[in-house]
Amino acid sequence: MIDRLRGEWQGFRAAVAGLSPNARRAAVVLLAATVLVLFHLQVGGRRFYTGTLDNVLGFEDPAFGSWAWWFGMQGVLGFVVPALILVVGFRWTPRQAGLGLGDWKLATGIALAYLPLVIVGTWVLSDGAAFQMQYPHFYGAKESWTIFLAYEALFLFYWIGWEYLWRGFVLFGTAPALGAPLAIVVQTVPFAILHAQKPAAEAYLSVLGGLALGALVWRCRSFWIAVPIHAAQMLALDLFATLRARTGATGIGLDALMEALRGLG
Template sequence: MIDRLRGEWQELRASVAGLSPNARRAAIVLIAATLLVLVHLQVGSRRFYRFTLDNPLGFEEAAFGAWAWWFGTQGIFGFVVPAAILLLAFRWTPRQAGLGLGDWKLALGITALYLPLVVIGTWILTDGTGFQEQYPHYLPARDDWGIFLTYEALFLFYWIGWEYLWRGFVLFGTAPAIGAPLAIVVQTVPFAILHAQKPPAEAYLSVLGGLALGALVWRCRSFWIAVPIHAAQMLILDWWATMRHRTGAEGIGLEALAQALGGT
């Protein structure tokens, strides 16, 4: 039995040794991404902040501090650490790591075309109680514009970490080994799974959104394009939900829109 196990071990080592450098790097990227998500869900969680660390950031409202902690740790585990792996451990250039500007003209053009659709789509979505009960995630932000703006600014760092982990680290880290089309699919899978607890419409749309964002990022050769698209999407969603809360606007027609905008 021992000889058989030794033989299996040697065969496994030979298989690993036979992997190409790109394949080994892709394996490291996928394992690292998995570990970073697990660490963030545990150490970066709002519950860990409030009940284990006891509000170390010193915010007057511990609940707000918990959201700041969640956003900040996502930025660190999703952007800072993965970028360091690609730039320092792999010795990739910023362009290879998806950190360059890429085709920024195309990116700006697509963003300009997409944002009006987001404004209309989020206006319609926030008419449902499922969205109004979840957004903004820190509900007191709906009643204080100062808190709302601070919350959204912190949220931006979260989006940089969230987008880079999938559309930067995993996409660019695996594409040399498995090709861009499959890498786009690979980064979509965990991205969509992490939307499982969202409202059904958002959860299912995350599959399409993951594929579309992955393809767009690869075409532009820069993950940065995904940040304003996703961040603006959430900011506008939060804003519409807040305006509906503050004004009581219901429905999606012009009368409801005028009522919501009248509350600014």
């Protein structure tokens, strides 16, 4: 039996040794991404912060601290750690790791074309009572612009971590071994699975969104384009919901917008 197990182990080692360097790096990337997601779900959550860490960050409002913890952990585990693996561990250049500017002219043009759609769409959505109750997720952000800006800055760090983990680390980390088309599919799978608890329409649309964002990032050769596409939606929705809460503005017309904007004062 021992000889049998030894033979299986040697066969496994031979199979691993026979992998190309790109294939070994892809395996490291996929395993690391899995561990990072599990760690964030277990240790980076708001309940863990309030229940186990007892407001270790020392914020006056522990509820805000829990959001800061969640956003910050996603930024560290999704962006900082994966970037170090590729740049320091694999000794890749920032461009190889998807961290460069890439085709910034194309990316800027797409972002500028997309933002007006986001602004109009989120303004309309913010008129719904359900959205006003849901956004911003931390209700205290509606009561103070200082807190709102701090909350949104942390949320931006969250989006950088969220997008880099899939559209940077996994996409660029597996493409040399799998080829770009398959790497785009691979990064879509866990991204969509993590939307399982979302409403059905959003969950299924995440498959299409993951493929589209992956293709766009690969075309631009930079993950940065994905950040404003995701972050701008949440920032605009948070802002409009906050303005409506502060002013009581209802409706989607120009008069309602002018009334809501008074909340900036």
